[in-house]
Amino acid sequence: MTAQQTITVIPPGVALTGQVSPPGSKSITNRALLLAALAKGTSRLDGALKSDDTRHMSNALRQMGVVIEEPDDTTFVVTSTGQLQVPEAPLFLGNAGTAVRFLTAAVATVEGDVTLDGDHYMQKRPIGPLLAALRAGGVDVHSATGCPPVQVKGTGRLQAQRFEIDGGLSSQYVSALLMVAACGTAPIDVALTGKDIGARGYVDLTLACMRAFGAQVEQVDEVTWRVHPTGYVAGDYFIEPDASAATYLWAAQALTGGRIDLGVADDAFTQPDAAAQAYIAQFPNMPAVINGSQMQDAIPTLAVLAAFNRTPVRFVELANLRVKECDRVAALDDGLNAIRPGLSTVEGDDLLVHADPALAGTTVDALIDTHSDHRIAMCFALAGLKVAGIRIQDPLCVGKTYPRYWDALASLGVTYQ
Structure with a gap:
């Protein structure tokens, strides 16, 4: 598989259940x-x-x-x-x-x-x-x-x-x-x-x-x-398990109504990104405003989850996301709008996700440019759990922090093409 190749997540149509051990932090x-x-x-x-x-x-x-x-x-x-x-x-x-x-x-x-x-x-x-x-x-x-x-x-x-x-x-x-x-x-x-x-x-x-x-x-x-x-x-x-990696599994559980055992209690993490779990637990009623300054690597997960929320979510204080592996504010906005035009807008360093629960069960033709950013690839794979036709470019870029990410989802019953 090369950077030019893609992977398409097939919506499983069932609750994801099982056990996945996140990698170390x-x-x-x-x-x-x-x-x-x-x-x-x-x-x-x-x-x-x-x-x-x-x-x-x-x-x-x-x-x-x-x-x-x-x-x-x-x-x-x-x-x-x-x-x-x-x-x-x-x-x-x-x-x-x-x-x-x-x-x-x-x-x-x-x-x-x-x-x-x-x-x-x-x-x-x-x-x-x-x-x-x-x-x-x-x-x-x-x-x-x-x-x-x-x-x-x-x-x-x-x-x-x-x-x-x-x-x-x-x-x-x-x-x-x-x-x-x-x-x-x-x-x-x-x-x-x-x-x-x-x-x-x-x-x-x-x-x-x-x-x-x-x-x-x-x-x-x-x-x-x-x-x-x-x-x-x-x-x-x-070294404790990686809280940023855990956010994808927490979100997959929330999106599908499943139950995924991470082998570690949600409150056992000491890393800042573990704070995202409290917001994920509120899905599909996430709050109207989420501050990203203290859990930066979890924001991509939360932004994709917000696309399926009942009400819009504004993510604020995201300036640091612009100097990560790529400009993640722009990459999230591009990816969300590839799924459905108008699904998100950028205002300064804020990302406003215009939630649309009706997206679930639809089919789109959306090519996600990951910019070789592992977090962009992993978060948009979550959208593929609910929407057919989402193609993730350069899927092997997840190797930066979670080399077995695709295997982890597959162990829960997720398939790809």
Whole structure:
């Protein structure tokens, strides 16, 4: 199957029931891989995600001298000296945003020059605010475009005393600075220049992971963390299932009136996207306004679900979705209108979905351009559970975070053509 091929979901016409175990959290896996690589000794990461994004992270760490073994499909065993080495070639990180942003900060600890690059999508994704924060902290870092490729000239020591960052565009910038700050020669303050931060819950995930690997972090005030120069300690770490992946299964259950056992309680997730479950549970009476700022990766799922809601839904504060793997606001709008013209409109950074329950049971001729974005492919597959004729381009792009997505739906009785 190539990027030019398509997959069409055949509406099952029955409630989807069964058991599906979501993959491990991509967000936590890539944090844990990096922190284990910065720790001296051997760490075992269980429940991990094996996907394109985590493969890019693990391969980059291997290029910098870290030994990473994979004894099974959900485990990484990471052995490191605690010091990343100069890679022989540029680090190619595909379109893995966490890998690029986290490693851009982390390689400041390398003694030598490191280049980080990605695919043509990544080369359009902004990283300027993170570079400016690193530069102000004394790190020699450069990008010609404000996007990858990025060149970092590391000195082997991180001597910054303070990093300041506007976290409004991406919480990943904040997380990147927090994680590297534990490798400093003295305490480092990481401070937000404003109180707004995209998906603050992901910073909480970062802090929890850092502490699990021995970091000492204190919150000085509402917008400042002080990270002590402890470095990291190797250890065993369990990675919870991916809440973003779970949203597709929750929505499939809601759309078909089924029951899908994820093997984990809905309230057991600590990731921000788990907040979407409360909205999915209200279907087909979802609220008129849903704020997407703190559960960004769940918005595509909710937007497609909203197409079948009884009343329109306005999604607000979606600016961060425009700088994901693609402009997801535009991609969602295009896909929804391909299903039925006028099904959605964009007003600034708001997406207004004009719900139409009568769509269920209809047949359309809708080709969904995924822009090679895994979340666009997976969310529009949900529409195919209720509407015939929805063709998903580049279906294998789901490999970025959920390689077995199509198999998971098939295990519930969904068929394709």
